[in-house]
Amino acid sequence: xxxxxxxxxxxxxxxxxxxxxxxxxxxxxxxxxxxxxxxxxxxxxxxxxxxxxxxxxxxxxxxxxxxxxxxxxxxxxxxxxxxxxxxxxxxxxxxxx
Amino acid sequence: xxxxxxxxxxxxxxxxxxxxxxxxxxxxxxxxxxxxxxxxxxxxxxxxxxxxxxxxxxxxxxxxxxxxxxxxxxxxxxxxxxxxxxxxxxxxxxxxx
DNA sequence: GATATATTTAGATAATTAGCTAAATATAAA
DNA sequence: TTTATATTTAGCTAATTATCTAAATATATC
Numbered sequence: 357x358x359x360x361x362x363x364x365x366x367x368x369x370x371x372x373x374x375x376x377x378x379x380x381x382x383x384x385x386x387x388x389x390x391x392x393x394x395x396x397x398x399x400x401x402x403x404x405x406x407x408x409x410x411x412x413x414x415x416x417x418x419x420x421x422x423x424x425x426x427x428x429x430x431x432x433x434x435x436x437x438x439x440x441x442x443x444x445x446x447x448x449x450x451x452x453x
Numbered sequence: 454x455x456x457x458x459x460x461x462x463x464x465x466x467x468x469x470x471x472x473x474x475x476x477x478x479x480x481x482x483x484x485x486x487x488x489x490x491x492x493x494x495x496x497x498x499x500x501x502x503x504x505x506x507x508x509x510x511x512x513x514x515x516x517x518x519x520x521x522x523x524x525x526x527x528x529x530x531x532x533x534x535x536x537x538x539x540x541x542x543x544x545x546x547x548x549x550x
Numbered sequence: 551g552a553t554a555t556a557t558t559t560a561g562a563t564a565a566t567t568a569g570c571t572a573a574a575t576a577t578a579a580a
Numbered sequence: 581t582t583t584a585t586a587t588t589t590a591g592c593t594a595a596t597t598a599t600c601t602a603a604a605t606a607t608a609t610c
Binding site: 463493514515 | 599600
């Protein structure tokens with residue numbers, strides 16, 4: 357959980373997760389969205405992997421990253437929960453309040 | 454919002470916020486819950502103030518810190534929102550799905 | 551006014567971090 | 581089997597961070 361918050365503390369890494377929300381992408385595709393070098397992006401991917409926020413699957417010469425939504429959700433949920441906030445895990449747009 | 458996530462990346466600071474969830478406390482009272490020195494705690498308080506997650510009111514020779522719940526909530530809400538997660542701001546325990 | 555209490559500021563250090571270029575690895579294609 | 585592509589690893593640097601002790605500030609009490 358600490359690793360998750362550490363991972364989320366960098367805006368580039370948060371943006372990577374946002375890019376992955378709609379589906380998996382390769383390291384290269386992700387890198388194309390940022391101004392920093394590939395090795396720098398690779399280091400960010402490593403932090404995200406270490407926090408278990410993404411998984412990486414190699415196919416051919418590229419590596420496809422996928423968001424581990426449940427890990428992100430659990431971290432936000434358990435932290436928010438301490439403050440009496442609840443996270444609704446419904447992906448649906450139109451639910452309660 | 455970046456400052457909020459930066460502030461949340463440290464476990465001591467997250468713990469401070471948790472201590473404040475039930476009500477305001479002075480710098481000294483908060484510090485008593487941790488093993489680190491007062492100046493170190495003071496620096497953590499400064500980061501939390503800078504992120505606008507707490508406010509500080511001086512009365513007499515102590516300083517009372519109070520959690521700015523709405524700021525914490527807004528940050529979690531807007532980030533979680535990107536991923537289709539919803540945070541329920543009801544303090545109530547027993548609400549919906 | 552002197553002393554005690556609460557907190558911050560100053561100044562230092564060690565560890566971590568985000569960034570870079572260059573090189574290594576692995577796979578695919580020519 | 582050479583060359584091109586995708587990604588990571590190695591090695592470096594500058595900036596930031598968490599921590600400390602000592603000193604400063606501000607307020608209260610004696």
